[in-house]
Amino acid sequence: MKKNIAININGVEHRAQVEPRLLLVHFLREVAGFTGTHIGCETSLCGACTVLLDGRAVKSCTVLAVQADGRSVTTIEGLAQGNRLHAIQEGFWEEHGLQCGYCTPGMIMCAHDLLERSATPTEQEIRQALDGNLCRCTGYQHIVNSVQAAARKLGKRKATRAVAAD
Amino acid sequence: MIPAAFSYESPRTLKEALALLESNPNAKLLAGGHSLLPAMKLRLATPPALIDLGRIPDLNYIRDTGDHLAIGALTPHAAVASSELLHRMSPLLAEAADSIGDVQVRNRGTIGGSLAQAHPNADYPAAILALDAEIVTLSRTGEHVIPAREFFTGMFTTALSANEIITEVRVPKTTGAGAAYKKFAHPASGYAVVGVATVVRKHGNAIESAAIGITGVSGTPYRATAVENALRGKPASAIADASRRAADGIEAIGDTFASPGYRRHLAMVFTRRALETALARARAK
Numbered sequence: 211m212k213k214n215i216a217i218n219i220n221g222v223e224h225r226a227q228v229e230p231r232l233l234l235v236h237f238l239r240e241v242a243g244f245t246g247t248h249i250g251c252e253t254s255l256c257g258a259c260t261v262l263l264d265g266r267a268v269k270s271c272t273v274l275a276v277q278a279d280g281r282s283v284t285t286i287e288g289l290a291q292g293n294r295l296h297a298i299q300e301g302f303w304e305e306h307g308l309q310c311g312y313c314t315p316g317m318i319m320c321a322h323d324l325l326e327r328s329a330t331p332t333e334q335e336i337r338q339a340l341d342g343n344l345c346r347c348t349g350y351q352h353i354v355n356s357v358q359a360a361a362r363k364l365g366k367r368k369a370t371r372a373v374a375a376d
Numbered sequence: 377m378i379p380a381a382f383s384y385e386s387p388r389t390l391k392e393a394l395a396l397l398e399s400n401p402n403a404k405l406l407a408g409g410h411s412l413l414p415a416m417k418l419r420l421a422t423p424p425a426l427i428d429l430g431r432i433p434d435l436n437y438i439r440d441t442g443d444h445l446a447i448g449a450l451t452p453h454a455a456v457a458s459s460e461l462l463h464r465m466s467p468l469l470a471e472a473a474d475s476i477g478d479v480q481v482r483n484r485g486t487i488g489g490s491l492a493q494a495h496p497n498a499d500y501p502a503a504i505l506a507l508d509a510e511i512v513t514l515s516r517t518g519e520h521v522i523p524a525r526e527f528f529t530g531m532f533t534t535a536l537s538a539n540e541i542i543t544e545v546r547v548p549k550t551t552g553a554g555a556a557y558k559k560f561a562h563p564a565s566g567y568a569v570v571g572v573a574t575v576v577r578k579h580g581n582a583i584e585s586a587a588i589g590i591t592g593v594s595g596t597p598y599r600a601t602a603v604e605n606a607l608r609g610k611p612a613s614a615i616a617d618a619s620r621r622a623a624d625g626i627e628a629i630g631d632t633f634a635s636p637g638y639r640r641h642l643a644m645v646f647t648r649r650a651l652e653t654a655l656a657r658a659r660a661k
Contacts, residue, residue: 211383230384230426252377254414255564257480266483272413273484276384277430323479342478
């Protein structure tokens with residue numbers, strides 16, 4: 211029997227009637243049209259499908275859409291503000307954190323989870339945080355550099371805001 | 377990969393969940409879903425119905441109840457791993473939780489779900505056994521407390537009956553003792569090929585007692601009682617020899633990654649490492 215669900219995606223509510231077996235990643239891509247979330251291994255190993263569910267990184271191939279009913283999801287499309295890329299996106303751009311780009315949305319969402327918890331992570335912490343995301347192009351070094359660059363940018367923006375508030 | 381069709385219920389109370397379980401004896405309980413959903417996608421599991429416990433409030437908590445710490449069944453691994461209460465008073469469980477899977481898995485997977493699944497390579501069972509934790513369940517006949525040593529009965533098999541739901545895990549405070557969890561992680565899956573959890577109490581320069589839980593070696597996690605007995609009252613120098621008994625009397629499992637002999641060897645090495653680390657963390661009486 212189909213279920214009526216409502217999921218807030220990137221700040222906008224999406225309602226649909228879905229089969230309980232529909233995976234969140236399929237809801238995002240095929241029902242709501244957010245194809246920035248990629249499907250890689252489909253076995254919760256590669257992390258390409260990572261999105262934020264109520265702010266925390268999850269693999270959307272291993273969550274049912276019905277489990278996300280009434281909750282908030284952020285996908286890669288939800289990070290930029292207008293034409294201004296998010297600091298993590300800028301970091302990946304400037305530090306060459308991608309080649310083919312397939313793993314990138316998942317990497318960025320997972321990095322977002324990390325930087326929310328820890329503003330100045332060490333290289334080791336970044337590598338541990340991205341342990342569930344596979345990249346077959348970069349060898350990871352440039353991804354680590356990208357997250358470090360993003361942490362610096364976010365730190366600077368925060369400092370600028372603090373000065374402005376004074 | 378799409379699961380076979382199933383009907384879905386999302387009860388708002390434990391009472392409602394128990395009634396649904398009673399009327400759907402073949403239904404599966406869904407917690408974080410990080411074991412069940414992958415199995416369903418591979419069609420290794422095709423339950424006709426899922427009862428999602430995720431909407432029942434107040435099953436996600438870590439509380440100090442005086443003589444022990446109580447952890448709600450739906451508490452995700454990430455919350456256990458980062459709990460200040462656990463780090464201060466019973467750090468073994470937090471250390472084990474931090475080694476499970478990856479960030480995304482730890483954000484979704486729950487302690488109750490993991491224990492009910494009883495995967496032979498799961499991390500929690502080693503810690504739960506070494507701590508002599510208690511698993512609290514609810515059925516229509518009332519609350520039931522299962523000691524850790526009676527809980528795991530086989531590969532993917534526990535003492536839970538079909539109409540029971542895990543509600544809480546109780547772990548003792550281990551203040552003064554030293555604890556450590558050491559695992560040989562499978563390089564791809566992160567599962568414990570072998571994982572050893574230990575709680576060591578020190579008296580002067582001697583080991584007063586050591587409790588050792590081992591996962592991954594056998595289909596069922598176990599207490600390494602031969603090592604525990606060999607260490608009682610002995611100095612630290614006894615650890616290397618005693619650790620050789622880590623798989624005494626145990627029938628080891630083998631797969632394409634690790635043979636039974638290799639697993640037995642890993643059990644000895646990781647038991648020694650866990651004991652040495654735990655002893656270094658213990659405070660002498």
